[in-house]
């Protein structure tokens with residue numbers, strides 16, 4: 001269950017940053033991604049997948065969230 | 071030696087590793103790589119931020135060095151106590167050349183060494199009383215200090231002193247921030263964790279101090295310089311450029327920096343991050359808590375400077391952007407003259423680097439501006455995210471080494487035969503005795519600044535002075551020279 005900071009990258013994509021591992025990875029897909037809801041299963045560009053219960057309303061980034069590794 | 075192919079480089083790595091026992095070989099192999107600029111992610115080719123192997127010669131520092139020496143040390147109007155035995159502070163005192171203005175011992179304390187000088191009895195009975203006494207004494211002797219930090223050395227964590235309690239009490243008494251920093255040297259694998267701990271201490275004890283204080287008048291053009299330690303005046307030569315663009319630099323972290331500047335940093339519009347490794351933590355925190363965006367920039371060499379200036383200007387309005395073009399134009403004649411003068415003398419020379427923080431990737435552009443080529447680079451204490459940023463900067467099939475050992479570095483140099491090496495003081499004399507021109511790239515070999523356009527002129531001169539020094543042809547004594 002890593003703590004992850006999500007921030008908006010210069011190119012507009014979301015960046016998934018695990019401080020513990022100094023890992024910076026772009027998010028490729030988010031299961032629920034609308035103005036009112038955000039979360040679910042998330043896939044990163046390197047293919048690894050994480051899960052977080054969908055949140056309403058959509059959080060403002062940057063923010064730190066707790067994800068589950070799938 | 072001509073350019074190497076990926077398989078040549080790989081063969082070289084294998085050859086150098088040959089001498090190690092099986093287990094060490096396996097471990098070290100993960101830290102050496104052939105660069106492939108097409109990779110997005112460094113973790114596919116290189117492992118970093120791991121414990122150095124016992125028995126090899128590493129040049130890493132400790133967490134205390136990262137906190138006291140790098141992040142906190144340069145904050146000039148605070149007093150930083152090296153809490154523990156005298157050596158850690160004394161042997162590293164004033165070695166980093168963080169320039170500052172002020173009267174040392176009166177209102178600034180950068181080059182002084184404050185220590186609690188632990189003796190046997192402090193280890194046995196605990197040093198908290200001593201610390202409390204020191205804090206009061208400092209306040210009496212140096213009343214113009216703006217705050218005190220307690221930089222823990224190894225024994226503090228081992229004997230379990232409660233420096234937080236002492237600091238809190240003292241802070242009330244003297245009415246100034248007293249910051250306990252848990253940066254004992256044994257924490258983590260290198261100085262890198264010290265940076266992180268120091269960043270966290272800034273976050274917890276300093277950053278929010280003026281959140282409710284609105285007396286500081288802000289402008290829409292307030293920026294900060296983060297992660298510039300003003301080595302040889304680096305932050306100053308960066309600052310002038312930003313000011314010429316029409317921005318206002320409200321804080322320097324931490325070269326020539328003050329406590330008030332740090333406390334006011336959350337009021338900035340943009341944080342400019344030079345050394346990503348040592349201060350990305352606090353920048354990320356400020357983005358999350360205060361919504362202040364941050365960007366990495368690079369002020370080494372005209373190409374990167376122009377790129378960075380334009381990128382910075384992109385955060386502001388058209389006036390700033392127009393100013394930026396003017397600034398670049400203003401210095402154009404100057405840096406073109408530098409290149410015209412030195413490029414012919416340096417063209418095609420090959421460089422190997424092995425430094426810390428940001429330099430293994432940041433200086434590459436400056437060398438390229440002078441027509442030189444960086445054929446090998448590596449970090450003492452970099453992490454994956456540093457290498458991610460390095461892959462693109464380096465040419466294909468160049469060498470990348472993480473926490474390189476003394477032996478490996480020497481062997482690489484013997485095989486690759488670079489014309490110049492840029493690394494630290496611990497490597498300097500070995501390579502000079504091998505007859506290879508060397509620059510100490512941690513504190514610019516007592517020169518600098520190297521940042522900004524002004525710094526580039528000095529950089530170019532220094533590289534030329536070192537590389538084309540007549541002494542290199544005199545390395546072999548006359549009686550050993552082959553008879554003509």
Ligand code: SF4
Nearest residue numbers: 132134158223224255
């Ligand atoms: S490792 Fe410990 S004893 Fe050594 S310099 Fe660092 S703090 Fe001091």
